[in-house]
Amino acid sequence: MASFVDPRFGVALRGFRERRGLSLRSLGQLAHRSKSHLHELETGVKAPTADTARHLDRVLDAGGVLAGMVDAPIDHAAEAGELRARVMASDVGKDVLDRIEQGVDDLASAYPTTAPADLLPLVRRHLAYVGRLLDGRVTLAQQRRLLVAGGWLAVLRATVHIDLRQRAAAAAHLRAAHDLAEHAEHAEIRGWCLETRAWDVLTQGDYQAALDLSRQAQRIAPQGSSAYIQATAQEARAWARMGDVGETRRALDRVEQLTANLPVPERAEHHYRYDPAKAAAYTATTLSWAGDPGAEQVARAVLADLDPDGDGGARPRRSASARLDLGLALVASGQPDEAVALGTEAVVSGRVVPSNWWRATELLAKVEQAGVPEAAALRELCAEYAPRRRQSADSTTG
Structure with a gap:
């Protein structure tokens, strides 16, 4: 039976190693493990066996923390382990693609309640699987589904990097998301890439750039889509930071019109499905900024x-x-x-x-x-x- 691993295992392993002042190479020498294997454990590419976790616990004097993270019932890691086995054992089938897309939705829905440092390894792992499948033999229809899934995962990963203030990494993954969306001809993901960039520069104080990017996103995203609505709300925020109350109000009025008859999505917590309840929260933020x-x-x-x-x-x-x-x-x-x-x-x-x-x-x-x-x-x-x-x-x- 496959082992499950807490997605924070890699973060904890790296923390214990660094507190001991050990490099990957030096830990490998102490633990009789290869540097590459330890790197894969820290980055979440591979899950540790129970024996490996207990051994590293003893070497790093981690007090059972690492061993305790193995065999914990973590749904995402279970899904990732099963997906990996399927990818390695057989050709890509509909069930594998369905599972990948379900994983994308699960991660996007986990975003509002999961700490960024905990979510990042999960997104990274799923994105790696998609990349591996794209390297294999797939039909054109399968390829497009993989490109779309990869696009969503890349823009989500960029968002998590922004939350962690890792802007170079965020920029790289936004470019990747844009390229994947271009190949898949997926306008909404392209719109989300621009909206995400708008939010990032807004938090850095470049309000004019935020305004321009928000408007670009509205031109690219499908009319009435979640990306279009979010970009309109982002435009209102940019106007608020620039002190133009009139333009702020006009942008907020457009958001209200767009969401007036919008149904509540099946998973309201999904980061890329606009929940009408968000409109009130964005209005509160925007009006507060505008004074x-x-x-x-x-x-x-x-x-x-x-x-x-x-x-x-x-x-x-x-x-x-x-x-x-x-x-x-x-x-x-x-x-x-x-x-x-x-x-x-x-x-x-x-x-x-x-x-x-x-x-x-x-x-x-x-x-x-x-x-x-x-x-x-x-x-x-x-x-x-x-x-x-x-x-x-x-x-x-x-």
Whole structure:
């Protein structure tokens, strides 16, 4: 029976190795394993056997952590292991392609609730399988399905790299996603590539580039598609950051028209299927950035819907962002004390990903400008929870 492995095994192995100050070569000498085999374990290309995990545990004095990750019931790794066996044992069939596409949807649906460092090895592994299949003998129809699956996985991988602030890796995989989409003649993936680039440059402060990329995405993506709607919402955000309230409102009105009769998708958490509920969250963010007086009411409604019990709700990352949005709106309306409390909740939740951290620091700057005494405590928390302190062990450019 095949072993299952926690997708975080490679991250943990690398962490224990680096804390011991060992290179892959030196660990290989200690553990009597090849450098290439250890590299495959760390990058998630291969799953360790139970014996290998226990042996590495002893060598690295990992206290049973590595061994405990083997044989855990991790669905994605099980799927990947089965897929790999099928690829190696037989020609590509419909069942294999169906399973790959199901895996793409599973990963895109896991994106809102899974830590980027945990999701990255899973996406990387699935993308490697698709690449291996594309190297084999496939029909034209099978090839297109693989190209489309690879395109979705590549743009998702780029998004995760952006969340981890690994922008060189993100740019490389966005180019790959675009090329795959071009070969597959898949306009929506091309639109998502541009929209993702727009979000990335927006977070870096290049608002004009974000505006231009959002408009390009709208020209390329199919009218009314999720990519088209998201790009329109991204345009509104760019206008908000540029301080043009009129254009911001007009773009938001277009989003409202596009989503007015849009049904809730079967998997609302799917990152590439526009959920009408997202429209309210984007409106709250955008109006908060624009300093619009209507931001507070919308932001309160969004937070109440996402987190009715105050425990983070089913979508804790989105709930953390909603707290930051409401905080900005409250500062603008002269309520900085509550804004500090909301900022504190968002920061200590640990759910503000690195690419979104600038939103927490922006709220901190606003409450400090307002002269709120409690802002000093928020600054200390921001220093404690800043992602740069926690990302070094998880960072990768591959």
